[in-house]
Amino acid sequence: MSEVHLPPATGPDFEGYSCPVPIQKHEVVVMGHGSGGRMSRDLLNRVFLPGLGLSAPRSLDDSAVIAVNGLRLALTTDSHVVSPLFFPGGDIGRLAVCGTVNDLAMVGAQPLALTVAFVLEEGLPLEELARVVASMRVAAAEAGVTIAAGDTKVVQKGSADQLFINTAGVGLIPPDVDISGANAQPGDIVILSGPIGDHGIAVLAAREDLGFETALQSDVAPLNGLVSVMLAAGRVHVLRDPTRGGLATTLNEIAELSGVAIELVESRIPLRPAVNAACEMLGFDPLYVANEGKLVACVPAGQAEAILAAMRSTPYGGEAEIIGQVLAGPGGQVTLKTAIGGTRLLDMLAGELLPRIC
């Protein structure tokens, strides 16, 4: 966390507020603040980190590591507001369980337990809720994680959109594992576990009002099994799941946190024809479309082939590819060598591509 002027602690009626770029009276929350891209970062830096001050000593990651009596616990939380609740290949329940399991897995933690909290809109059919809950059971069983605690709140019709689910999780990091977005090293190889954009396009297709159909299914899946196999095959420096903001935003975060450059080769990035076609039709760049069952890894060059082979032996890594490499600099820069031989600079997602994708 950078140096910021903290507000004085004068209790809940505290009125003053200071932050790097002062908040103006007229400023309001906009959809882009939930994009996972640059505007989300802005909200974090201007409101959450200075506001929470010393009670949030780590940057407000979505997977923190805390030390307890010699153990390293991973802690993470995600609220899910995906619309619609059911989409090809998944639903909000499976998404909630997998999203949190994956956040734990991305620091190398074995998931121990999840908590689940529902905000229900008055009028939601109980049968839909029961289907979502049953889907959570299936996803939790697949990931081998226990749902240990829960909570339910109900709000009046019109005060929420059907159903929101928060899942928080706790996991245990093995002693020899040190995985972080800040650990990418020049010379590392960048591996992607499979084709990108499936989730975003599948959810989009499920929104009736877009009049857009495809046989595509969301990739939503728990990745802790894949990560276990990778860790058994070699050393891993960085793991991230490219959800909101897509692959390009995730790689920008890694490049920034590690102070390195990342160079991708466009032709190496797996992409289904259906996703490619949908993106062309809609004017989307698949590099910014959300995934919910993919991970990107930075691994030492000498171990890349062994890790890649191990990944390909698993259900969720069968289409894994080496897509690029880590360079010494310029720090924070992500570039793409295009199919036609050019080089394109990839920035973080700037605005909002697809609201309520997760």
Add this chain to the structure above:
Amino acid sequence: MSEVHLPPATGPDFEGYSCPVPIQKHEVVVMGHGSGGRMSRDLLNRVFLPGLGLSAPRSLDDSAVIAVNGLRLALTTDSHVVSPLFFPGGDIGRLAVCGTVNDLAMVGAQPLALTVAFVLEEGLPLEELARVVASMRVAAAEAGVTIAAGDTKVVQKGSADQLFINTAGVGLIPPDVDISGANAQPGDIVILSGPIGDHGIAVLAAREDLGFETALQSDVAPLNGLVSVMLAAGRVHVLRDPTRGGLATTLNEIAELSGVAIELVESRIPLRPAVNAACEMLGFDPLYVANEGKLVACVPAGQAEAILAAMRSTPYGGEAEIIGQVLAGPGGQVTLKTAIGGTRLLDMLAGELLPRIC
């Protein structure tokens, strides 16, 4: 969890569903499902527990205990949807931090870290969000707990009511502590940490459309310090914070879980004149009104005076009183010896008293 017929695990598109009382097509979520009383229990027993099946081996408590390498961790979650966001004595941020800290403290755990997840409605003034976040910082500092991880989602205007906050928490239970709602013993003394109903009435008063005003403040406060003092003074069998559903519902839960009866003495239950007056005017029974900074404890008779004295030495236990005792049976029964000499049976909250109180 009782014996229920579990649905087959056929993946996220699972259609069938079985539960003790089958769900009918026309059944929908109603406000009472969020009351914390009998209807919330019904939703748990009919939807959540059978739906989650073996992935939720414990009853879906809001404070679970998991064993990790010889440590006992407490895990809890709560989503907060209180309306309005700011009320006398607190706000949704302070409520979210204290609610989760208190759930951890009620199993005797020292809070280690919280996660925080925001669902924001498009159009929410950033200044209001900043005030809520600053209030969370103050409450976390008071409780001595770290906010370790966070998440933000944004939904379109009209898809949520301003701001919902989920806080999940992890705590560490000391080796010699064994506190549970199932541990009440015949002969135990029931202690209440202070006057009831302040939170519910304060929030109600803040709802402008009720045309109701009072100088009363919510009691919202972190109780982990009070619990530490109690544990140092003697042995504690049961701790619970009587939030949604109020004192009567909480004592019913304890009586049911422990298979004991509880007898209260009405004249011993602390109640502020302003809360009493408001309840009389509105036709509420203060025994069912929510608290956010109170706890009820069952302790061995021989240790009650020492624990009571210790409680009274703390900021949040200054008005603690012995309010009743635990009897051998009938199991699950809670009775109140009234001021006029009668005996009244106290049931759980049946419907919904005050929606969106937390």
